[in-house]
Every structure is written in structure tokens, then in C-alpha cells.
Amino acid sequence: xxxxxxxxxxxxxxxxxxxxxxxxxxxxxxxxxxxxxxxxxxxxxxxxxxxxxxxxxxxxxxxxxxxxxxxxxxxxxxxxxxxxxxxxxxxxxxxxxxxxxxxxxxxxxxxxxxxxxxxxxxxxxxxxxxxxxxxxxxxxxxxxxxxxxxxxxxxxxxxxxxxxxxxxxxxxxxxxxxxxxxxxxxxxxxxxxxxxxxxxxxxxxxxxxxxxxxxxxxxxxxxxxxxxxxxxxxxxxxxxxxxxxxxxxxxxxxxxxxxxxxxxxxxxxxxxxxxxxxxxxxxxxxxxxxxxxxxxxxxxx
Amino acid sequence: xxxxxxxxxxxxxxxxxxxxxxxxxxxxxxxxxxxxxxxxxxxxxxxxxxxxxxxxxxxxxxxxxxxxxxxxxxxxxxxxxxxxxxxxxxxxxxxxxxxxxxxxxxxxxxxxxxxxxxxxxxxxxxxxxxxxxxxxxxxxxxxxxxxxxxxxxxxxxxxxxxxxxxxxxxxxxxxxxxxxxxxxxxxxxxxxxxxxxxxxxxxxxxxxxxxxxxxxxxxxxxxxxxxxxxxxxxxxxxxxxxxxxxxxxxxxxxxxxxxxxxxxxxxxxxxxxxxxxxxxxxxxxxxxxxxxxxxxxxxxxxxxxxxxxxxxxxxxxxxxxxxxxxxxxxxxxxxxxxxxxxxxxxxxxxxxxxxxxxxxxxxxxxxxxxxxxxxxxxxxxxxxxxxxxxxxxxxxxxxxxxxxxxxxxxxxxxxxxxxxxxxxxxxxxxxxxxxxxxxxxxxxxxxxxxxxxxxxxxxxxxxxxxxxxxxxxxxxxxxxxxxxxxxxxxxxxxxxxxxxxxxxxxxxxxxxxxxxxxxxxxxxxxxxxxxxxxxxxxxxxxxxxxxxxxxxxxxxxxxxxxxxxxxxxxxxxxxxxxxxxxxxxxxxxxxxxxxxxxxxxxxxxxxxxxxxxxxxxxxxxxxxxxxxxxxxxxxxxxxxxxxxxxxxxxxxxxxxxxxxxxxxxxxxxxxxxxxxxxxxx
Numbered sequence: 001x002x003x004x005x006x007x008x009x010x011x012x013x014x015x016x017x018x019x020x021x022x023x024x025x026x027x028x029x030x031x032x033x034x035x036x037x038x039x040x041x042x043x044x045x046x047x048x049x050x051x052x053x054x055x056x057x058x059x060x061x062x063x064x065x066x067x068x069x070x071x072x073x074x075x076x077x078x079x080x081x082x083x084x085x086x087x088x089x090x091x092x093x094x095x096x097x098x099x100x101x102x103x104x105x106x107x108x109x110x111x112x113x114x115x116x117x118x119x120x121x122x123x124x125x126x127x128x129x130x131x132x133x134x135x136x137x138x139x140x141x142x143x144x145x146x147x148x149x150x151x152x153x154x155x156x157x158x159x160x161x162x163x164x165x166x167x168x169x170x171x172x173x174x175x176x177x178x179x180x181x182x183x184x185x186x187x188x189x190x191x192x193x194x195x196x197x198x199x200x201x202x203x204x205x206x207x208x209x210x211x212x213x214x215x216x217x218x219x220x221x222x223x224x225x226x227x228x229x230x231x232x233x234x235x236x237x238x239x240x241x242x243x244x245x246x247x248x249x250x251x252x253x254x255x256x257x258x259x260x261x262x263x264x265x266x267x268x269x270x271x272x273x274x275x276x277x278x279x280x281x282x283x284x285x286x287x288x289x290x291x292x293x294x295x296x297x298x299x300x301x
Numbered sequence: 302x303x304x305x306x307x308x309x310x311x312x313x314x315x316x317x318x319x320x321x322x323x324x325x326x327x328x329x330x331x332x333x334x335x336x337x338x339x340x341x342x343x344x345x346x347x348x349x350x351x352x353x354x355x356x357x358x359x360x361x362x363x364x365x366x367x368x369x370x371x372x373x374x375x376x377x378x379x380x381x382x383x384x385x386x387x388x389x390x391x392x393x394x395x396x397x398x399x400x401x402x403x404x405x406x407x408x409x410x411x412x413x414x415x416x417x418x419x420x421x422x423x424x425x426x427x428x429x430x431x432x433x434x435x436x437x438x439x440x441x442x443x444x445x446x447x448x449x450x451x452x453x454x455x456x457x458x459x460x461x462x463x464x465x466x467x468x469x470x471x472x473x474x475x476x477x478x479x480x481x482x483x484x485x486x487x488x489x490x491x492x493x494x495x496x497x498x499x500x501x502x503x504x505x506x507x508x509x510x511x512x513x514x515x516x517x518x519x520x521x522x523x524x525x526x527x528x529x530x531x532x533x534x535x536x537x538x539x540x541x542x543x544x545x546x547x548x549x550x551x552x553x554x555x556x557x558x559x560x561x562x563x564x565x566x567x568x569x570x571x572x573x574x575x576x577x578x579x580x581x582x583x584x585x586x587x588x589x590x591x592x593x594x595x596x597x598x599x600x601x602x603x604x605x606x607x608x609x610x611x612x613x614x615x616x617x618x619x620x621x622x623x624x625x626x627x628x629x630x631x632x633x634x635x636x637x638x639x640x641x642x643x644x645x646x647x648x649x650x651x652x653x654x655x656x657x658x659x660x661x662x663x664x665x666x667x668x669x670x671x672x673x674x675x676x677x678x679x680x681x682x683x684x685x686x687x688x689x690x691x692x693x694x695x696x697x698x699x700x701x702x703x704x705x706x707x708x709x710x711x712x713x714x715x716x717x718x719x720x721x722x723x724x725x726x727x728x729x730x731x732x733x734x735x736x737x738x739x740x741x742x743x744x745x746x747x748x749x750x751x752x753x754x755x756x757x758x759x760x761x762x763x764x765x766x767x768x769x770x771x772x773x774x775x776x777x778x779x780x781x782x783x784x785x786x787x788x789x790x791x792x793x794x795x796x797x798x799x800x801x802x803x804x805x806x807x808x809x810x811x812x813x814x815x816x817x818x819x820x821x822x823x824x825x826x827x828x829x830x831x832x833x834x835x836x837x838x839x840x841x842x843x844x845x846x847x848x849x850x851x852x853x854x855x856x857x858x859x860x861x862x863x864x865x866x867x868x869x870x871x872x873x874x875x876x877x878x879x880x881x882x883x884x885x886x887x888x889x890x891x892x893x894x895x896x897x898x899x900x901x902x903x904x905x906x907x908x909x910x911x912x913x914x915x916x917x918x919x920x921x922x923x924x925x926x927x928x929x930x931x932x933x934x935x936x937x938x939x940x941x942x943x944x945x946x947x948x949x950x951x952x953x954x955x956x957x958x959x960x961x962x963x964x965x966x967x968x969x970x971x972x973x974x975x976x977x978x979x980x981x982x
Binding site for chain 2: 066115
């Protein structure tokens with residue numbers, strides 16, 4: 001329950017901070033931190049335009065996309081408090097329920113019959129597929145390390161052993177940050193502020209969404225960022241008491257958002273054809289974590 | 302009961318022989334129902350633990366034949382029955398356009414009934430001879446069903462390819478059975494048990510591998526899969542559905558039965574099955590993505606799903622070998638449940654493909670598009686099937702994949718270094734399969750059903766295409782909804798099916814002493830949570846949907862053309878095609894794939910008509926089947942002078958043959974006599 005509330009709060013300001021960081025680093029005044037939320041609210045009040053090519057898939061897809069992320073958020077714990085849903089193997093459920101949302105966002109883009117949206121859909125499908133192994137290996141390594149297979153079990157017992165786990169935590173942070181960037185279609189993979197449809201991934205998929213649906217998709221993006229931020233925070237919080245854990249949570253979310261902003265300000269987007277290599281590299285980092293876990297457990301004789 | 306059944310069977314066969322072509326289907330439907338009823342009547346109690354066993358004493362020519370339906374057989378019989386029923390109901394409507402081919406239809410429906418009976422027999426006999434005969438009957442009747450449209454050259458070729466390969470499968474099975482029979486003098490399955498217990502474990506393992514290859518050809522494990530992507534697309538759609546849904550599953554049954562019978566080194570065979578399965582899974586889906594024939598795409602997905610089932614079996618066997626009870630339970634349970642799941646969603650997808658074929662008369666997805674408007678039911682059912690086959694919650698595919706994941710992660714806790722590497726490998730394989738399946742089915746669903754029609758005849762870009770496409774009749778959709786309903790039921794109430802699976806899985810564990818000290822994780826308990834989480838998920842979607850409806854009530858909702866980024870003359874040709882959707886993937890996976898290109902370059906200043914054609918082909922098929930065939934053909938070339946078309950020469954060959962038949966024994970005799978004479982000297 002606590003994690004849900006915290007994620008909701010974090011999602012309110014997360015994207016705002018990214019935008020603010022980008023505006024400061026490029027010397028602009030920039031909008032306020034709550035501008036993204038206001039944008040969504042404005043969209044919720046607007047009417048919609050639907051393409052005449054689309055079918056019921058296009059109508060239901062934003063709803064399923066939103067629900068899948070909301071459902072995934074429910075299994076995310078916070079330190080030593082469980083998520084609303086917690087069971088052994090819940091991270092498998094987490095990944096698959098997110099994949100369901102992705103499935104619908106892809107077919108809704110294809111539903112418009114637009115060549116641009118098809119292009120985005122194809123890329124999104126491929127990239128998110130390549131990011132998946134990294135996540136599973138990461139969670140597998142932590143499962144091996146802690147002897148638990150639920151988010152709650154893993155995160156609450158991660159640091160009970162040695163301090164080396166913090167080193168693993170830092171590597172895991174890198175993996176999770178990059179997965180978050182891929183899943184949210186942010187900078188090294190995709191440029192959300194590009195002005196050419198040909199070079200977009202996520203933005204081009206939602207070209208035809210408007211009104212309430214677009215608001216739903218945007219707010220899903222915010223929630224997703226906060227959700228990954230919470231996973232990262234969980235890597236460090238562990239058994240901390242709530243008094244320290246909650247400020248630490250907000251600090252980590254803040255640092256995550258600022259670093260996303262900085263990455264986006266100072267990095268160019270990768271060439272599309274180089275993205276898969278980059279994402280494969282991510283899997284190798286999680287394999288490194290796996291080897292680290294093996295070292296910690298003394299499996300190498 | 303047997304007499305009653307035989308009487309019904311006899312009258313059904315007579316009825317099919319003499320009835321009008323419209324009623325033949327009806328008779329077949331009732332016969333399949335009766336068969337299912339009789340076998341289900343025995344199988345349902347067997348599934349919950351009351352084994353059914355009779356001994357047919359002194360049959361000619363087999364001697365005593367023992368028939369036993371234990372929980373494993375019962376599970377498979379029930380899986381077979383369900384898909385055979387949906388298949389026959391669907392097929393009855395599907396075959397309507399072919400009503401004029403009377404004799405062909407007679408053969409078709411008789412083969413269908415024979416296939417059903419032989420499948421059930423395979424699941425229940427305990428005698429190698431009867432098993433092989435049923436296996437042959439199954440292979441032949443499936444062949445007859447596949448080549449229904451035998452006047453098409455492609456169909457016949459694919460059918461014969463299937464026929465030959467299934468006989469290679471029988472060859473390996475015979476090898477195994479005869480080997481045991483020679484050693485023990487009995488064809489009964491119990492002989493296999495005794496034999497493998499007397500021999501060293503290694504002998505059992507080798508015996509198992511012989512059976513494994515035989516059954517793997519049937520099941521379609523890579524590299525024994527090459528018949529499958531040819532045979533499934535050419536068959537009528539309900540036959541593709543049952544071939545993919547149940548006929549290849551009989552190979553899985555065979556492997557599981559042999560795991561039960563043969564006392565082998567379970568860890569070794571587990572590793573072998575696991576490797577073959579991971580490879581099958583990844584290879585199947587990797588090739589499925591580049592297929593542009595809808596049914597061929599689905600056929601490659603069968604290979605992938607057989608791979609997933611195999612991963613479950615492999616995990617289960619390793620669990621048996623390492624005395625890890627939970628791992629064995631999860632592996633076998635996942636494999637058995639995925640067998641049911643795959644039979645449901647794959648038959649559903651093939652039936653949907655059949656609907657598409659009947660209304661558009663093409664299977665090339667590059668020519669399709671926008672069918673969701675004309676065929677909303679088919680589109681919805683295909684979507685459900687696609688979500689399930691990708692293993693997405695809250696549908697059934699997720700449950701079985703979750704169990705298999707559970708088995709792998711459970712293995713993690715008790716593994717040593719080498720097996721940890723294999724664990725990582727398995728996880729990577731399973732995740733990659735899942736991801737690629739999503740990629741593949743977003744492509745298949747969206748290119749076939751979404752957007753606008755892509756075929757050249759209607760390139761004007763309006764939403765109402767040629768208009769000949771229309772939704773199928775109620776009776777064609779009804780069996781599809783049946784399958785979909787069961788799929789959703791499994792997704793929402795997995796515990797019901799897990800309880801049913803306790804007995805079949807217990808069979809595997811009965812002889813093993815498990816190590817109670819291994820770490821356990823509560824994946825099985827998790828499924829009780831997933832029960833209500835899935836239900837909650839659906840309710841949540843509905844709630845958000847309701848809010849959306851409420852909010853949009855007072856809003857202006859407009860309909861406009863798709864945003865073309867400023868271009869105002871869009872045509873349906875401008876849409877993304879299947880080929881372009883997978884282009885990045887194709888470039889990445891190039892080393893693994895084999896795509897034949899046929900293109901003409903544009904020459905001159907003014908562009909002329911350009912032509913570009915790609916045909917995906919199977920590398921393994923090329924290496925394993927085509928190249929050896931070419932080699933054999935080259936050897937045959939040397940003897941081509943023998944066949945020269947002169948009748949006189951052929952008569953000469955005959956005379957030479959007859960003469961040698963007479964002369965050679967005489968010569969040998971005289972040679973022996975000379976030898977004797979020399980000995981006496």
C-alpha cells in the first residue's frame with residue numbers, strides 16, 4: 001500500500017523534474033515541475049479525434065496499457081513493506097503484465113494503418129524484447145543471492161549478507177536505469193523531443209491518440225518512470241526504517257530524474273541500427289551481476 | 302460397452318459411406334462425440350486416480366494385450382477429445398464449399414474418425430505391437446486428412462513429405478521396441494520396465510534416446526521438424542488445428558510415457574531434452590517471424606511451443622534426477638498444462654486462419670489487412686489466441702509458462718556451477734521465446750486484421766474493401782468460442798487444473814526418493830494468488846474503461862483520416878507491411894536465417910517497374926534434407942543409363958534377374974562342393 005502511494009506521489013513530479021533539468025542545463029527558463037500533470041489534466045478535459053481506419057483495438061488499447069502498468073505497480077514493494085500483491089515469482093508476473101500493455105500499444109499503433117506508426121511499433125516491439133533478458137537475469141541473480149523469488153523477499157533481504165551487495169546494487173541500478181530508458185523510450189534509444197516522425201519510436205506510435213486516451217498514455221509513462229525509480233530505490237533501502245527510507249526514496253527518485261535529464265541534455269540519440277547492440281550489452285551487464293553473485297556465494301571453487 | 306461402441310462405430314462408417322455429402326459431416330460429428338463420451342467416461346475417473354485396466358487375453362496375433370488408462374493417459378485422452386470435438390464441429394462448416402467432392406469427403410471423415418480412435422488407442426495400449434499399429438493408423442489417417450486437396454501439387458508433395466518422415470519416426474520406435482522384445486521376448490510395456498531395470502543405467506538412456514528421436518519427429522522438435530511447416534499449411538484449417546493441437550502432442554505423450562517406463566539416467570536425458578527444447582523454441586519462433594504465410598507462421602509457432610513443453614519435461618526430468626521434488630512437480634505440471642493450453646490456442650488460431658482463408662482466399666499476409674471490420678468475431682478470437690500464445694496474463698499461456706519459470710528458478714537454488722550456467726541459458730531461452738512471440742504475433746494480428754486492405758485490387762485507400770469478406774457462420778465460430786472460453790477459464794482458475802494434474806505428475810514421482818532438505822519456493826501457492834489477481838486485473842481494465850466512457854460521454858468525438866504527417870493523399874499501399882515490420886529483426890538475425898531474394902534492379906533514368914520477392918527458407922531443412930537429397934540424386938545419376946526407355950533392355954534386365962536367381966544358388970552350391978572336396982584332400 002505504501003509503495004503505491006509513494007509511486008503515485010513520485011509520478012506527479014518525476015517527468016517535471018526531467019524537463020526542468022533539461023531546461024536549466026540548456027539555459028532556458030522552462031515550464032514548472034507540475035506542467036506534465038497539468039498537460040494530462042487538460043487532455044482529460046478535451047474531446048477526441050479517431051482515425052476512420054481504427055477499430056475497437058484502438059479504443060481499448062490505452063485502457064489496457066494503463067491498467068497493465070497499474071497492475072505492475074501493485075507488485076512493487078517498498079523496503080520492508082510488501083506491495084499490495086506479493087507472491088513467489090511475482091517479478092515474472094510483473095514483466096509479463098507489462099508485456100501485455102506493450103502488446104496493446106503496438107497493435108493500437110498498427111491499427112491506424114499509418115506507415116509512421118508502423119515504423120514506431122516495429123521498433124518498440126524489437127527493443128523492448130531485447131531488454132527483457134537483462135531484467136530476468138538480474139532478478140535471477142538476486143533470487144540466487146537471497147534465496148527468494150518475490151520482489152519483497154529479494155529486496156528486503158538483499159543487504160543482510162556482506163557489503164559487496166551494494167556494489168552489485170550499483171550495477172543493477174545501471175541495468176534498471178537503462179531498462180527504464182528503453183521502456184519509456186527516452187534518450188539513448190529514442191528521442192522524445194525529436195521533430196521528425198521518421199526518427200521517433202514511442203512518440204510516433206501515439207500520433208493518432210488524442211483527448212482522454214492520450215492523457216491516459218502520458219500518465220502511464222509517468223507512472224512507469226516512478227515505478228522503475230522505486231525498483232532502483234528498493235535496491236538500497238532494504239531494512240531501513242521508514243523514517244529514513246521515505247526520504248531516501250524521494251532522494252533516489254529525484255536523483256534518477258535529474259540524471260535522466262542530464263543524459264538527455266548531453267547525449268545524442270544512438271543510431272537506430274546500433275540500438276540492438278546497445279541493448280544486448282545491457283544483458284551482458286546483467287550477466288556480470290550474475291557472475292558477481294556467484295563470487296559472493298563462493299560457487300567458484 | 303465395447304459391443305455397443307463397435308455397433309455405433311460400424312453404423313457410423315456405413316452412414317458416412319452412403320449418406321449425402323452434407324450429412325456426412327453430421328455423422329462424423331456425432332461419431333466423434335460418441336467416441337469422446339466413451340473414452341471420457343473412462344478417462345475422467347482415471348484422471349483422479351481410479352486407473353482403468355483390462356487384459357484382452359489371447360488375441361490373435363498379438364497374444365495378451367493389456368490396456369491401461371492411468372492418469373497420464375487420461376489427461377492426454379481428455380486433451381485430444383476436446384480439440385477433436387472443436388475440430389469436427391468447425392470442420393463440418395468449413396467443408397461446406399467442398400460438398401461436391403463426395404468420395405473425397407467420405408475419405409476425409411472416415412480418416413477423421415480413424416485418427417481419433419487411433420490417438421486414443423495410442424494413449425491406452427500397453428503393448429508395443431498394438432502401439433505401433435495404432436501409430437501407423439494415426440500417421441496414415443493424418444496423411445489422408447492433410448492431402449484432402451490432393452489435386453494441388455503442393456499439397457500432395459507436402460503430404461508425402463510428411464508420410465515419409467512419419468515413417469522414419471516409426472522406424473526409430475520399432476528399433477526401440479524390437480530391441481526390447483528380442484532381449485526379453487515380450488512386447489508388453491512391462492517388459493521395457495523390467496529390461497531397463499536389469500540393464501545398467503546407460504543402456505536405458507540409449508534406449509530412451511532411440512524412442513526420443515522417434516517421438517521427437519512426430520512432435521516436431523528441431524532438427525526433426527522439417528515436415529511440420531509444410532504439412533500444416535496445406536491441410537484444411539480444422540486439420541491444421543488438430544494436427545498442431547493434438548497429433549504432434551502424441552509425440553509428447555510418447556516421450557512422457559517412456560520417461561515413466563524406462564529406468565534411465567534422468568539427469569542426462571533431462572539435459573538432452575532441455576537443450577533440444579530450448580533450441581527448438583528459439584529456432585521455431587525465430588523462423589516464425591519471417592514467415593508471410595499465416596498458416597506457416599502458425600506452424601513454426603507449434604515448433605516453438607513444443608520447445609516450451611520440452612523445456613518443462615527437461616526440467617522435470619532433471620528434478621527427478623537430482624531428487625528435487627518441487628522442480629520435478631513444476632516441470633511436469635508446466636509441460637502437461639502447456640500441452641492442453643497449446644492444443645487450445647493453436648487450434649483456435651488455425652481456425653481463425655481458416656476463416657480468413659475462406660473469406661479472402663489467400664494466406665499471404667502481405668495481401669491482407671483491415672479484416673477486423675468485416676470479421677470482428679474472427680479478429681477478436683485471433684487476438685485472444687495471440688495473447689495466450691505469447692504467454693500474457695490473464696490468459697492460460699501465462700499459467701503454464703509461469704510454472705516452467707518456477708521450475709527453472711527453483712533449480713537455481715540447488716544447482717552447482719555447471720548447472721547454473723545452464724539455468725541462465727534456459728532463462729535466456731525462455732525469455733527470448735516470449736519476447737519474439739510477442740513480436741511475431743503483433744505482426745501477424747496487426748497486418749492481417751488491422752489497418753486497410755493491402756491487396757492491389759483495392760489500393761484506393763477507402764475503408765470498405767472489395768466487400769467479399771464476411772464473417773463466418775455461427776457453427777464455425779461456436780467451437781472457436783468454446784476453446785476461447787476454456788482458455789480464459791484456465792487463466793482465471795488455474796488451481797482447478799493444477800489439482801487435476803496432481804495424479805499424472807505423481808506417476809513420475811512415484812519411484813523416486815526425494816531429498817527433503819532442498820530449498821523450496823511456493824510457486825504453486827502463488828497460483829492461488831494469481832487466481833484473484835487475474836480476476837482483479839480484468840475488473841480493473843473494465844473500471845478504467847467505464848471511467849473513460851463516462852468522461853467521453855460529454856465530449857466531442859470526431860472521426861478523421863489517419864494523420865499522414867501532412868501528406869493528404871494516403872493510399873493503403875503506404876501502410877507498413879509485414880516485411881517492413883520485421884526488417885530490423887531480419888537484418889539482426891541474418892546469420893541464422895535463410896531468405897531467398899528475387900529482385901530486379903531499377904535501370905535507366907526513368908524508373909521502370911520494380912520487382913522484389915523474398916522467400917524465407919529453413920536452414921536446417923536445407924542442411925539436413927535438401928543437401929543429402931541432392932547428394933543421393935548425384936549418386937543415382939551414375940545409374941541413369943540403366944533407364945533408357947528401350948523395352949528390349951528392360952526385358953533383358955528381367956532375364957538377367959531370373960537367370961541370376963537360378964544361377965547364383967547353383968554356383969554357390971558348386972562352390973561349396975568344391976570347398977568340401979578341397980577340405981577332404
